[in-house]
Amino acid sequence: MTHLARVLSSSVAVITDRAAEPSAPTGWADLLGCWDGERLALREALRRPADGPVRSPFPRGGATITCGDLTRRMAHEMAIHRLDAESALPEPPPTRYAAAFAADGVDEFLTFLMPRRARPSNRDGTVRVETEGRLWTIALREGEPPALVGEGRPDVTLSGPADDVYRALWGRPNHAATTGDGTLLEPLAAP
Structure with a gap:
């Protein structure tokens, strides 16, 4: 959860061209609140035009990154971490992602x-x-x-x-x- 809160915060920061929020809290209730706030902030930030350039969050920035690239990145980041969360359950659901x-x-x-x-x-x-x-x-x-x-x-x-x-x-x-x-x-x- 801490990792996802940091990913959300840094994604909002590069889209809005501001500094990332300080480290996520460590207590569960505070961390959940932080994650939820960053999730909502990211949803709002991703409403910008998909082709709008954003600051690269990567050390080897490469080509220009757009808001649409980060939308795609976040979809896959969350999908992979969904698998992680489900694998922690006593009986993980048989999640399969659509081929496309x-x-x-x-x-x-x-x-x-x-x-x-x-x-x-x-x-x-x-x-x-x-x-x-x-x-x-x-x-x-x-x-x-x-x-x-x-x-x-x-x-x-x-x-x-x-x-x-x-x-x-x-x-x-x-x-x-x-x-x-x-x-x-x-x-x-x-x-």
Whole structure:
């Protein structure tokens, strides 16, 4: 909950171009109130035009980020943390994300988040990520962050239904298949 409160606060800050709120409180009641307030503030901030540029919250900012990019980022941030919250229940519900949403999550991870957050690779290789009807190829070069490329013969393939590949990229329980040298997926590990 503290992590989500900080994510919400920093997202509001970059959209509104202000400083992020101080650290979230530690007591449950105060933390819940802080989270709820930041959630409402983010909802209001995201009413701005989708194509409006915002300050990048990432160390390697990359291309211009828009309010629409952050709307997409928050949808997937909350979806992944929903899985975390549900996994803490004594009997987790069988949540499955729709293929279109999960495929968008894979694309958002690989085209938006990975270039801004991925760790440099410690070796060369080619990674292919496949879902129903979608394919992404990532080049790994020693000392450089992973980069999307048009095509290439893969050294490892991560494949399966979009929901499972989405979960796999985020390091959540999944049934995606890995074919080839799975250690090449390490530079793609979610932050």
